[in-house]
Amino acid sequence: MAITEDPGRRSGSGGAFQLSQLINDTRYRSYTFQFIALVLLFLGFGWLINNAINNPVLAQVGIDFGFLQTPAGYDINQQPIPYDSQDTHLRATVIGAINTLIVAFLACITATVFGVFAGVLRLSNNWIVSKLMSIYVEIFRNIPVLIWIIIIFTVAANTFPPISEFRIPRDGSDPDRGLLFGMMAATNQGVFVPRLVFAEQGWLVAIVLLASVAGVFAFRAWARNQLYAHGREVGTLLPTLAILILPAVIAYFALGRPIGVENPEMGRFRFEGGFTLRPSLIALWFALSIYTGAFIAENVRAGILAVSRGQTEAAAALGLRPRRVMSLVVLPQALRVIIPPLISQYLNITKNTSLAIAVGYMDLTGTLGGITLNQTGRALECILLLMLFYLTFSLAISAVMNVYNNAVRLKER
Amino acid sequence: MSDAHAHSVAFVRDTEIPAAPPPTRETGAVKWMRENLFSSVANTVMTIIGVLIAWYLLSGLIPWIVNGTWQGDDIRECREILGDSGGACFAVIRERWPQLLYGFQYPDELRWRPTVAFFLLFVAVPPALFAMFLPRWTLALTALYPFVAYWLIWGGSVLSPVFVAMGIAAGYVVFTRVERRGFVPGLLAAVATAVAVWWLGGFVVEAASGVLALEPVESRAMGGFMLNLILGVVCVSLSLPIGIALALGRQSRLPVVKGFCVVFIEFIRGVPLITLLFVANVVLSYFLPPESNFDLIVRVIIMITAFSSAYIAEVIRGGLAALPKGQYEAADSLGLDYPQAMRLIILPQALKISIPGIVNVAVGLFKDTTLVSVISMFDLVGLIRGPILSSTDWVGVYWELWAAACILFFVVCYGISQYSQWLERQLRTDHR
Numbered sequence: 001m002a003i004t005e006d007p008g009r010r011s012g013s014g015g016a017f018q019l020s021q022l023i024n025d026t027r028y029r030s031y032t033f034q035f036i037a038l039v040l041l042f043l044g045f046g047w048l049i050n051n052a053i054n055n056p057v058l059a060q061v062g063i064d065f066g067f068l069q070t071p072a073g074y075d076i077n078q079q080p081i082p083y084d085s086q087d088t089h090l091r092a093t094v095i096g097a098i099n100t101l102i103v104a105f106l107a108c109i110t111a112t113v114f115g116v117f118a119g120v121l122r123l124s125n126n127w128i129v130s131k132l133m134s135i136y137v138e139i140f141r142n143i144p145v146l147i148w149i150i151i152i153f154t155v156a157a158n159t160f161p162p163i164s165e166f167r168i169p170r171d172g173s174d175p176d177r178g179l180l181f182g183m184m185a186a187t188n189q190g191v192f193v194p195r196l197v198f199a200e201q202g203w204l205v206a207i208v209l210l211a212s213v214a215g216v217f218a219f220r221a222w223a224r225n226q227l228y229a230h231g232r233e234v235g236t237l238l239p240t241l242a243i244l245i246l247p248a249v250i251a252y253f254a255l256g257r258p259i260g261v262e263n264p265e266m267g268r269f270r271f272e273g274g275f276t277l278r279p280s281l282i283a284l285w286f287a288l289s290i291y292t293g294a295f296i297a298e299n300v301r302a303g304i305l306a307v308s309r310g311q312t313e314a315a316a317a318l319g320l321r322p323r324r325v326m327s328l329v330v331l332p333q334a335l336r337v338i339i340p341p342l343i344s345q346y347l348n349i350t351k352n353t354s355l356a357i358a359v360g361y362m363d364l365t366g367t368l369g370g371i372t373l374n375q376t377g378r379a380l381e382c383i384l385l386l387m388l389f390y391l392t393f394s395l396a397i398s399a400v401m402n403v404y405n406n407a408v409r410l411k412e413r
Numbered sequence: 414m415s416d417a418h419a420h421s422v423a424f425v426r427d428t429e430i431p432a433a434p435p436p437t438r439e440t441g442a443v444k445w446m447r448e449n450l451f452s453s454v455a456n457t458v459m460t461i462i463g464v465l466i467a468w469y470l471l472s473g474l475i476p477w478i479v480n481g482t483w484q485g486d487d488i489r490e491c492r493e494i495l496g497d498s499g500g501a502c503f504a505v506i507r508e509r510w511p512q513l514l515y516g517f518q519y520p521d522e523l524r525w526r527p528t529v530a531f532f533l534l535f536v537a538v539p540p541a542l543f544a545m546f547l548p549r550w551t552l553a554l555t556a557l558y559p560f561v562a563y564w565l566i567w568g569g570s571v572l573s574p575v576f577v578a579m580g581i582a583a584g585y586v587v588f589t590r591v592e593r594r595g596f597v598p599g600l601l602a603a604v605a606t607a608v609a610v611w612w613l614g615g616f617v618v619e620a621a622s623g624v625l626a627l628e629p630v631e632s633r634a635m636g637g638f639m640l641n642l643i644l645g646v647v648c649v650s651l652s653l654p655i656g657i658a659l660a661l662g663r664q665s666r667l668p669v670v671k672g673f674c675v676v677f678i679e680f681i682r683g684v685p686l687i688t689l690l691f692v693a694n695v696v697l698s699y700f701l702p703p704e705s706n707f708d709l710i711v712r713v714i715i716m717i718t719a720f721s722s723a724y725i726a727e728v729i730r731g732g733l734a735a736l737p738k739g740q741y742e743a744a745d746s747l748g749l750d751y752p753q754a755m756r757l758i759i760l761p762q763a764l765k766i767s768i769p770g771i772v773n774v775a776v777g778l779f780k781d782t783t784l785v786s787v788i789s790m791f792d793l794v795g796l797i798r799g800p801i802l803s804s805t806d807w808v809g810v811y812w813e814l815w816a817a818a819c820i821l822f823f824v825v826c827y828g829i830s831q832y833s834q835w836l837e838r839q840l841r842t843d844h845r
Contacts, residue, residue: 030666030667033667033670034667034668034669034670037667037669037670037673038669041669041673048700049700051699051700051701051702051703052699052700054703055698055699055703056703057699058699124459125448125449125452125456126449126450126456126459126460126463127449127450128450128459128460128463128464128467129459129460129462129463132463132466132467138827139823141826141830142776142780142822142823142826142827142830143780143819143822143823143826144780144781144783144794144822145780146783146784146786146794147783147794147815147818147819147822150794150798150815151811151815154811154815158811351684351685351686352685354685354687354688355687355784355787357687357787358786358787365685365687365688369687369688369691373691373695379691379695379696380696380699383688383691383692383695383696386684386688386691387683387684387688390683390684390685390688391680391683391684393683394682394683394684395679395683398679398683
């Protein structure tokens with residue numbers, strides 16, 4: 001027994017602990033290193049905080065988030081919710097955050113469309129199409145997104161017609177330019193599009209629509225269950241459309257058509273009604289989508305190439321029709337490769353929306369990190385809140401992504 | 414039967430007929446077009462659409478370039494020369510070229526210095542990039558380059574970079590001597606030696622500040638594409654070692670080290686670079702001693718380095734995770750301790766796997782250096798948006814300037830990514 005006992009343990013229990021063991025004994029060495037690391041860390045942070053406390057500027061103004069309750073006093077040109085310059089900085093911040101999310105959401109959708117389109121076409125047998133797509137991908141990937149944002153902003157602000165060309169002349173004749181389909185106009189002041197107007201009970205229709213979407217999922221699960229459990233194949237296309245559309249349409253008419261469309265109308269000097277997409281929003285949206293689309297295209301291409309040809313051939317040999325080969329064999333495997341980088345591209349889009357400040361779109365960086373910061377001089381507080389917002393958002397999406405990755409991971413033995 | 418047959422026929426061919434040429438539609442350009450452009454109806458439609466798009470783009474671009482002029486000293490002269498030919502006014506690029514490259518504050522007569530530094534880059538970088546073809550001693554050129562480049566661009570006495578280099582060299586020599594007693598003592602001895610050399614060097618530099626002194630240039634005079642290049646090169650080189658350390662720390666079994674690395678990496682990756690630049694611009698000075706007076710460019714370098722090292726750490730972590738467990742176990746069974754195992758077995762393989770990812774980060778970072786224009790530094794983008802486009806001489810000449818910026822960035826970024834693909838093929842030691 002005494003022979004098998006290892007020397008370290010004996011010395012430990014025997015109380016003959018020597019100081020050199022802190023360095024030489026692997027059991028204690030890790031504690032030594034961690035202790036040193038901890039001390040260095042505390043010293044470093046202590047040094048930084050000490051500097052901040054002794055900083056004359058910071059000592060004078062202190063740290064105070066009270067500025068969020070004071071009137072902001074500046075205008076915001078793109079307002080998703082009502083706002084005027086007498087509202088507080090907090091409300092301006094909230095508007096900025098909503099604007100960030102709006103442009104991030106729009107850009108994620110269009111970037112996915114561009115990316116899938118270009119990625120698939122780049123693999124096309126057609127020489128011209130695949131070359132055009134690789135030129136698109138290489139050009140957009142290798143030039144900074146900031147330059148693209150500014151270029152597209154310049155295009156939107158300089159090559160679109162001025163608003164005066166839409167003005168109706170005094171004599172009542174036709175203006176130089178009419179509205180596209182009577183509802184849209186692209187001018188150098190922004191693009192004017194129709195807006196949905198919700199009357200009192202309009203939200204009920206929206207709720208019905210949401211419930212229908214849930215219903216579609218339930219129906220599909222039931223149909224799959226029928227197939228797997230009873231071998232009965234249930235057609236899903238028509239019932240899906242019916243569940244999706246019918247209740248909403250019935251609710252729409254039963255409630256007396258509570259949702260309307262408001263077209264922009266040319267007033268005396270400017271457009272009234274409708275929804276305005278400022279050139280800054282257009283530039284940011286379009287530039288982010290086309291830039292990130294180039295990256296997504298590469299991810300999509302890699303994902304499709306990652307599914308070996310044998311898989312397709314095996315599925316065909318089993319007698320599956322081409323559409324089923326795609327949906328049951330190729331896509332599930334390609335998506336496993338495509339989705340994780342796709343989501344990190346979405347995160348990149350969200351973080352890159354902060355470049356809005358370069359074209360004056362009032363996102364969170366423009367309100368909280370821009371004008372509010374400059375007006376109140378509360379740099380530390382503003383930047384802290386700014387980072388907190390982006391950090392929360394990124395970590396939330398990362399968490400979702402981890403759950404997804406675990407769900408689709410190959411279950412290996 | 415067969416004999417009789419042979420005698421009864423008048424002619425039997427005893428040589429092979431040369432193969433007839435394939436039909437025209439199966440050869441050359443025609444075949445290629447049939448297969449690649451018009452193989453089906455859908456394909457034909459796509460070809461036509463593709464040709465139309467290409468035609469539309471080229472018909473706009475080519476006259477603009479061909480009819481463009483390089484003459485004229487401001488926008489009015491340029492317009493006069495051009496008339497209504499619709500060409501580009503490239504004169505702005507000719508006139509502002511030095512500004513685009515060096516910024517508008519770098520002294521005119523000293524511009525040869527960054528130029529020399531830039532061309533020396535082509536001497537210094539190949540040994541690192543093409544290490545497998547060039548003799549090993551050429552790496553010394555690479556190691557020497559940062560000090561030469563600093564001296565050329567910022568000026569001042571040659572002694573300060575020389576002593577910094579000497580400190581590092583002395584530290585390295587001491588490290589190789591002491592290392593056999595263990596990695597940690599070696600590192601400590603090396604750091605102590607380097608600090609001692611720098612401390613002694615400080616006195617010498619103060620006493621003899623005029624030795625081989627170039628006229629000093631302030632940091633805030635840096636601008637233009639030079640600023641992008643400086644930020645890109647400096648931050649990527651600094652963030653490589655930090656990124657490796659962070660990646661190893663994240664894999665560490667020591668909770669304190671691991672926790673710090675995880676928090677640092679996730680924090681940096683969660684916030685946009687622009688907020689970090691705001692920190693560099695307005696907040697960082699709160700946390701530094703009041704008497705210290707860091708230039709904006711130094712603060713920006715600190716923040717961008719922190720930013721890119723977090724991303725590089727994640728790439729390297731991927732490389733470390735991709736190594737089979739057997740490699741770690743093999744290192745353990747050879748009796749190597751942790752630093753040895755990492756340096757001799759794990760990192761060489763992990764870094765090799767990570768090269769494409771690291772290059773992607775480097776290209777992304779180089780593109781992101783344009784963001785410094787938001788905090789009013791005059792890099793290439795800031796310079797075009799600010800001083801050039803708002804000058805009365807060149808108001809409204811957008812496309813030519815942005816095209817120049819695009820070309821500069823494209824050449825560098827595309828070059829780097831092509832290099833990385835080539836390197837990936839070179840380093841592929843598995844047999845395929």
